[in-house]
Amino acid sequence: MEDEALLDERSLSKLRWRCRRGLLENDLLIERFFETHAASLTVGQARGLGELMDLADNDLLDLLLRRKDLEADAALETRKVLELLRLPQAVLPGI
Template identity: 50%
Template sequence: MSIPHQADPVKRARLRWRARRGLLENDLIISRFLDAHEASMTDAEVEAFSSLMDLADGELMDLLLARKEPDGELDSPHIHALLERMRKA
């Protein structure tokens, strides 16, 4: 059994590192969200967050600004719920 995200400081640091983006606007939105919600994120939310961090900056920005909605592999309840929280942060 693996250690949950919130109980492992290494996993938390790795999440912050992955959240660093090349596009300043993405960085600001993501940093603000993590500052407010990182401590309360569930492992499912961390997994959804990691999936979003795999996207190119332009694709991520379109999702964060609700110019697009997730499709394909990203079209899951966890991704939709996380994006909704991130958009409000």
């Protein structure tokens, strides 16, 4: 299935560029995600990450810090990627 195929290097590079954010906190969490998951990132996960990148910086940060949750109709792949991106609150105290 195409969604389960690994992302090729060119697509991964484009995705990394698209994930650059205006808030340092978002950039730090996203960079941690890429350090951990880049080698195993699938096409479906990349699509889910792309949907998250459509959000405004503050909305994305609220999701990453569990201040709010995704809309009920969000795609399953988007939900799964969000869980991979999220850190326990204790890792970023004071945010």
